[in-house]
Amino acid sequence: AQTVTQSQPEMSVQEAETVTLSCTYDTSESDYYLFWYKQPPSRQMILVIRQEAYKQQNATENRFSVNFQKAAKSFSLKISDSQLGDAAMYFCAFNTDKLIFGTGTRLQVFP
Amino acid sequence: DGGITQSPKYLFRKEGQNVTLSCEQNLNHDAMYWYRQDPGQGLRLIYYSQIVNDFQKGDIAEGYSVSREKKESFPLTVTSAQKNPTAFYLCASSIKARVKNIQYFGAGTRLSVL
Numbered sequence: 593a594q595t596v597t598q599s600q601p602e603m604s605v606q607e608a609e610t611v612t613l614s615c616t617y618d619t620s621e622s623d624y625y626l627f628w629y630k631q632p633p634s635r636q637m638i639l640v641i642r643q644e645a646y647k648q649q650n651a652t653e654n655r656f657s658v659n660f661q662k663a664a665k666s667f668s669l670k671i672s673d674s675q676l677g678d679a680a681m682y683f684c685a686f687n688t689d690k691l692i693f694g695t696g697t698r699l700q701v702f703p
Numbered sequence: 704d705g706g707i708t709q710s711p712k713y714l715f716r717k718e719g720q721n722v723t724l725s726c727e728q729n730l731n732h733d734a735m736y737w738y739r740q741d742p743g744q745g746l747r748l749i750y751y752s753q754i755v756n757d758f759q760k761g762d763i764a765e766g767y768s769v770s771r772e773k774k775e776s777f778p779l780t781v782t783s784a785q786k787n788p789t790a791f792y793l794c795a796s797s798i799k800a801r802v803k804n805i806q807y808f809g810a811g812t813r814l815s816v817l
Binding site: 596623624625627629634635636637638639642644683685687688689690691692693694695696 | 745748807
């Protein structure tokens, strides 16, 4: 079975600090993509970052970057210089023939 | 502006009633999806459609039905056979139903049972 595990139900960070959200997954596929989505209080899912499994280089998008360890099947998200607007639920997901989501991590940002 | 529009934002269902959730996109995407989100859980796939007049069941299709008569529209009907319909429903679309393609989401519909 293909699964995604987010072991941190809640995380908190001080404004301007850095936080890392963990994600592990399990698949026997070799061709897949990994995603982090953000769900703010409005509940709309917003793509944060995407990683291609065959690329060793970690993806970055402004203050967001990933640490992709393919052998360990690990895909963590690092948020640098955290802002109040980063407060949201964060979902890790991977796509083989369909998109499979983890259960999410709620991130709180304190001023 | 291009995007995905879901309506209504809130919907109430009476016992034994079928209700339909609307999803419209103007992104010219071929693929569309319906997900269900319950508290403390990730999104689960209900149905998806890769092209017009074609759709496939996802992981939790029982008690739901869909149609794809137009490229822009992918309505979801929650039938009376769905015994626990209270949830948040999200519609998404992607250019094609391919592994690499990003799925873009609507703002969702919250369905409650009266």
